[in-house]
Every structure is written in structure tokens, then in C-alpha cells.
Amino acid sequence: MRALKRPEGINVVPLIDVMLVLLAIVLTISTFVASGAIKLDLPKAASAQTKPVDKIEIALNENGEIYWNGTPVTQEQLITKIKELNQDSSVSVRGDKKAFLSDFIFILDQLKLQKIDKISIITKRDI
Template sequence: MSNKSIQRTSSLKFSRILKRNKTISQINVTPMVDVMLVLLVIFMITAPLLTVGVPINLPKTKAKSLPEDQAPLSVTINKEEKIFVQDTEITIEKLVPKLVSISKNKSDRKIFIRADEVLSYGKVVEVMAVITSAGFNKIALITDFEVKKK
């Protein structure tokens, strides 16, 4: 055997040994991408369903929404004239103590009133009067934004 053939066979053996002992340094990301896409689809389907609250039909308005610096308290009145504070049903007599306990005696806390559009003006004013009698002055009425049609 010649010297070149010995070198060639020895280099082939050496390369086979390296290939056998070489670890795979790449991660197969295809299964991870599949799982992430499935999770993305699940979140895209369930996200619109997460809007929770008392079902009411808000009146439409053309006013713009105001910027928020602190989460306001939400008082909702549905079409059956039931009152809810932060999605918890409450009577009008217990409304003030509930608001005071939630706001920790801070009367500068904003209170948003969400009233169904079929309610009488008197019922909404009655709830507003009870809230202002407790010293809360920052009260806002929530409406749906009316989309302009061209």
C-alpha cells in the first residue's frame, strides 16, 4: 500500500469516528412552532369572549373617550333596574357603603355609571343622587361610541 492510500483510509476512519461522536447542536423547532400556532389560534378565538359584565345596551354618542390615570369604579344599572357595583348585584340602600369601602374613603375616585338605554331618566338620576350624597363628585355616564357611516 502506498503512503497516500494509508493516509486516505486513516482520514476516513477518523472522520467516521468524529461523525459518530459528534452531538447534534441544532434544536428541531418545528414542534414548538406548531404548538405556538395552536395556542395563538386558541387565544384569538377566546379573547373576544372574555368581555365580562352585566349585559346592557348603552346609548350611542359622538363624544371621544377620556384618558385614564386610575381605574374607576363601575356602577351598572340594567334594564330590570338592578344595580351592580363592579359586576356584583347590590341594593340602592347598600350602594353608598359598598362604594365607600371599595374606594377606602377617597371621595375623589371616579365612578362610571353604565345604564341601559331603556331606563328612565329618573332612575339614573336617583342613583347619581345617592352617589353624590356620599361625597363622590367625579361621576361619568358611559355610552357606546357611534361609528360615523360615510
């Protein structure tokens, strides 16, 4: 007579693996959803001020001429205008592809000396 084998049961290890992956996904998604979930109605104050942020565009043409928001400036005038900027200012720099690299580096160097970090270099999209 043959001995009857006892059923081994269900292997739960793969089930636990799947559940842990699902838990990780739920926790990750919930952090993104919760970040914008706090609704606030801020109080008003008569002394509240908004801090103006300058948006500046500096352009460099192929002849080495520098333009500050469309107005031609010399290198000395550029240095003076950059020193007047707020450190939170956003500066866009556009340079002609035929312009000298040294002129372009001069502009970037002056911005970095004044600790202006929000610098965008404008290029044309190559399609």
C-alpha cells in the same frame, strides 16, 4: 425747475405689527415648553405612602337592577358602598338605554351627596 421730493422712508408700522405677533407666538410656545422642563430627582422616604384611588363601575340594566363592579346590589347596599368611598374615587356609571331615568338619577344623586365629583357616564359611540 422742479423741486426734488425727499424720499419718505420705509413705513415701519407693519413691520412692528408683524414683530409683535411673532413675539406673542414665541411667548405662548415658551410657556408650554417650560412647563415640563423642570427635572427633579425626588428623595426617598421610608414613611412615604401612596393614596389608593378607587375605580368603581356602577351599572344599571333595563330591569332596574344595579351592579357594583359586576356584583348585583340593592339600593340600600349601593348607598352603603358609596358612603365607604374616598372622595377622590373615580366612578363610571353605565345605564341601559331602556332603564328608567329615575333609577339612573338615583345613582348620580347618591354619588353627589357624598361629594364624589369624578363621575364618568359611559355611552356607546354613535357612528
